[in-house]
């Protein structure tokens with residue numbers, strides 16, 4: 542009897558400690574995960590997610606009760622200190638490759654999931670690997686937002702020249718607004734590289750916020766000009782725990798802090 546009593550005390554203590562850890566330490570650190578994708582298809586490198594795996598991931602999100610919200614809803618919520626329900630998620634895609642339209646768009650449309658695609662505008666209409674203006678316009682009418690990703694995919698901390706920096710950052714916004722006819726409210730630093738001058742230029746160019754990769758020191762995505770994201774790969778489909786962890790909202794809590802440049 543004594544052993545059972547001790548065991549019960551041990552189990553109860555364990556649960557109290559775990560719950561306290563969750564409520565007082567982990568729960569306030571919840572952030573809405575911003576998923577980062579690049580390419581869709583069967584390429585070798587880890588920027589590619591196959592259409593089958595992307596579909597499995599979206600089915601998982603749909604089937605497990607996650608809310609997919611737009612980047613704009615997230616940033617608006619952060620600015621207004623709104624609390625999001627756990628199981629909220631944002632989808633972003635970088636660069637604007639043609640495969641975004643062929644493979645990701647039909648699936649996003651089927652599930653009615655909003656997403657933001659960041660485009661490096663010099664490649665649009667000039668390079669067959671990237672989406673055409675017509676395709677971008679069609680997507681923009683069906684829940685997909687477009688954001689700036691510079692004109693030439695420049696690594697911004699190395700640009701130096703102020704006028705070039707301005708043209709890379711403001712120029713891609715103007716391109717989207719003039720040629721596609723939609724607002725380009727958000728920016729994404731190529732390769733996640735930024736510094737204070739780059740951030741200030743993005744603000745001056747009247748973007749409402751900007752995404753990095755996993756770089757930056759500001760915790761819990763409190764600075765909307767350096768939003769950390771979580772990269773999703775094919776292997777997240779084979780390892781359900783890994784995808785679940787990335788969707789948990791605590792993924793970045795356990796990662797080391799990285800400089801922006």
Ligand SMILES: [Zn+2]
Nearest residue numbers: 635636731732
């Ligand atoms: Zn990029």
